[in-house]
Amino acid sequence: MAAEEPQAKKLKLEQKQLSENVLFGMGNPLLDICAVVDKDFLDKYGLKPNDQILAEEKHKELFEELVKKFKVEYHAGGSTQNSVKVAQWMIQSPYKAATFFGCIGKDKFGEILKKKAEEAHVDAHYYEQSEEPTGTCAACITSDNRSLVANLAAANCYKKEKHLDLEKNWKLVEKAKVYYIAEAATFAREQGFETEDIKEIARKTQALPKVNTKRQRIVVFTQGKDDTVMATENEVTTFPVLVSDQSEIVDTNGAGDAFVGGFLSQLVYDRPVTECIRAGHYAASVIIKRSGCTFPEKPDFH
Numbered sequence: 478m479a480a481e482e483p484q485a486k487k488l489k490l491e492q493k494q495l496s497e498n499v500l501f502g503m504g505n506p507l508l509d510i511c512a513v514v515d516k517d518f519l520d521k522y523g524l525k526p527n528d529q530i531l532a533e534e535k536h537k538e539l540f541e542e543l544v545k546k547f548k549v550e551y552h553a554g555g556s557t558q559n560s561v562k563v564a565q566w567m568i569q570s571p572y573k574a575a576t577f578f579g580c581i582g583k584d585k586f587g588e589i590l591k592k593k594a595e596e597a598h599v600d601a602h603y604y605e606q607s608e609e610p611t612g613t614c615a616a617c618i619t620s621d622n623r624s625l626v627a628n629l630a631a632a633n634c635y636k637k638e639k640h641l642d643l644e645k646n647w648k649l650v651e652k653a654k655v656y657y658i659a660e661a662a663t664f665a666r667e668q669g670f671e672t673e674d675i676k677e678i679a680r681k682t683q684a685l686p687k688v689n690t691k692r693q694r695i696v697v698f699t700q701g702k703d704d705t706v707m708a709t710e711n712e713v714t715t716f717p718v719l720v721s722d723q724s725e726i727v728d729t730n731g732a733g734d735a736f737v738g739g740f741l742s743q744l745v746y747d748r749p750v751t752e753c754i755r756a757g758h759y760a761a762s763v764i765i766k767r768s769g770c771t772f773p774e775k776p777d778f779h
Contacts, residue, residue: 497573498600499745500564501653503641504557505632506579506603508590510540511616511769512547524617524624529730532628539626540586540613552769553593553601554614555579555632556734557659559770562597563738563760564745567776573600574745576649580604580635586611587631602649604640606631616769623728623768655745657737675700676715679708695750699736699761701729705754716754719762731770735760739778 519526522539532539543549553562558577565575577594581587581603590611594601612632617624640646665678668685672678675698683696696708704715739760743753759778764770 493746495568495571495574495745496652497571498576498649498652500561500568500575500655500657500741501578501650502557502561502564502575502657503578504659505555505612505629506553506558506577506581506590506594506601507555507612507614507627507629507632508586508593509552509554509614509616509769510543510549511552511618512543512549514543514547514617514619516619518542518546519617519619519624522626524626526619526622526624529625530627532626536626536628540615540628543615543617550769551589551593552771553590553597553599554770555612557657558594558599558601559731559734560657560659560737560741562594562599563735563764563770563772564741565597565599566772567739567742567756567760567778568745569775572598575599576653577601578604578635578641578646580606580631580633580640582609582611582631583607584610586613600649602640602646604635606634606636609634618768623730625730655741657741659737675706676708676713679706680713683708683710697740697750697754699733699757701732705736705758707750707754709750716751716758719758721762721765725766727766728768729765731764732761734770735764 522536558579561575561577568574577599581590583605587605591601591603609631612628612630614625614627665672670678670681679696679698683694687694693710698706700706702718704717707714707716736757740753740757743756756778763772
């Protein structure tokens with residue numbers, strides 16, 4: 478009988494039930510609009526076949542024309558929203574384990590974005606305003622290339638006092654156990670680390686002053702196809718990513734967001750960081766074999 482106990486204990490651990498809104502994410506929501514386009518369309522808007530740019534004045538009509546002219550697919554996008562969406566997919570049950578806050582416009586694209594977040598079972602609460610349209614990201618696909626044009630628009634208009642500070646919204650913040658807000662700053666340069674060695678940057682970041690001294694800081698850096706680096710108080714460790722056959726790789730744009738989503742999906746269960754990294758690598762390996770930050774109905778992660 479005694480020999481079976483560890484197995485029973487393990488099953489009990491696996492079946493830990495999460496509550497709704499256990500994960501909270503906040504960032505710039507974008508509606509991804511994907512379509513296979515022709516060279517004429519790229520030329521008209523001065524786009525390179527494989528590129529990522531922010532929309533300028535000359536791209537204003539691009540988004541509406543894309544919808545009118547080509548067969549489009551819509552997805553809830555933006556870096557943090559992608560990560561939250563992937564985390565929810567990895568968690569599966571309950572729906573709405575992940576919450577997302579951001580700003581959209583009161584328009585057609587905003588309505589589509591709300592619908593797409595709902596389909597991904599994310600509990601999205603958007604601050605809706607009329608000054609700027611909903612942020613969009615056009616993915617213009619030609620053969621194996623993707624030209625991305627992002628128009629942040631409403632995503633930049635979030636007003637804390639009109640949304641985050643409302644009691645019903647703040648209650649959702651308080652319900653969460655894990656929080657994710659993406660910071661896209663060139664961290665090492667800002668901190669004056671004077672090194673480009675990722676392991677050294679991870680070590681120095683881990684050692685930065687911390688308000689809450691009861692919990693040690695853990696730093697995780699991804700490097701595309703190169704090893705993922707983790708720094709704890711005592712050591713710096715590297716983890717090889719899952720090797721994919723080059724011919725299976727469709728789109729690497731969402732890999733970083735997917736890694737974060739996979740990582741968070743295990744962090745909410747209080748699983749070891751090594752397990753969080755394994756889940757991050759798994760999620761990224763699935764997403765790079767598909768177009769955009771999309772995934773099959775269920776994960777196959779054990």
